[in-house]
Amino acid sequence: MKTPVLQTSSNTKGQETVHVISSLCQVSEEAARVSPKMPETQVTINMMVVARRRFMDWQRGKIIETITKEDGRLKFKINFEVKGKSLVSGHHIAFDNVPNVEHLYIGARVVVRCQDNKSCYKPGILAELPGRNNRMRFLVFIDDHTPAYVDLPSLRLVCRPLKDTLDDISDNLHRNFMKEYLKIWPYPPMARYKVGQIINAEFAGVQKECQVEEVDHSLIQVVFKDDKHKEWIYRGSIRLELIIQLKEHLDAKQKVKQRDEIAS
Secondary structure, eight states: OOOOOOOOOOOOOOOOBBBBBOOOOSSSSSHSSSSSOOOOOOOOOOOOEEEEEEEEEEEEEEEOOOETTSSSEHHHHHHEEESSSSEEEEEGEEEEEEGGGGOOOOOOEEEOOOOTTTTTTTEEEEEEEEOTTTTOOEEEEESSSSSEEGGGGGGGEEESOSGGGGOOOHHHHHHHHHHHHHHHHOOEEEEEETTEEEEEEEEEEEEEEEEEEEEEETEEEEEEETOEEEEEEEETTBBHHHHHHHHHHHHHHHHHHHHHHHHH
């Protein structure tokens, strides 16, 4: 199935025509989408792991105790390297080792090591596997909707993810975005931009003017005009004005199709 294309014309601000295109699949669809069958690794006392300490902050620590609740749920008490303890579930623990590439797939629940703080990890969903187009990197959507290209050593695989990994994402907008992304992968709609192009993107709940400074396969780096701060944004992000327009366009077409089917 082909991804619909939306074209926009130049406006008075000098914004260039933008085409929405489909992304390219880096690997076999079947191989990338299917969760691999692998032996369940035992999670034991004295095992070093990366565990959730607070929202959007996972850290290294050691399992010092396992506790079974009255309802049968198994909890793990973690003694963090940086002073502190916490009681967490299996889906809030990640293995403290570089994962085997064969165990990674689109939609896998992972944590990513922060570049500016090596002791901190952030949770996310694996969205691209390495390929020539993305220079052999993994794309991860962090739970706050931030996209990041990372190498294998930066990844940790969650030990016991939920049956639906998206249930662990608290932000409704991002969870719905990921649900749609995984549904239509490997052909999610993305906008094609050029360096220097003026576009609109959401920041703090408001669409604001910004300029494209760099294009890195599925991502663009933009600088916002008002405060000059920079961000990396996925080219199919719901923060982009054009993607919002595309979704409205597709929704309108779907409603017309449904109305015609009812009338016939």
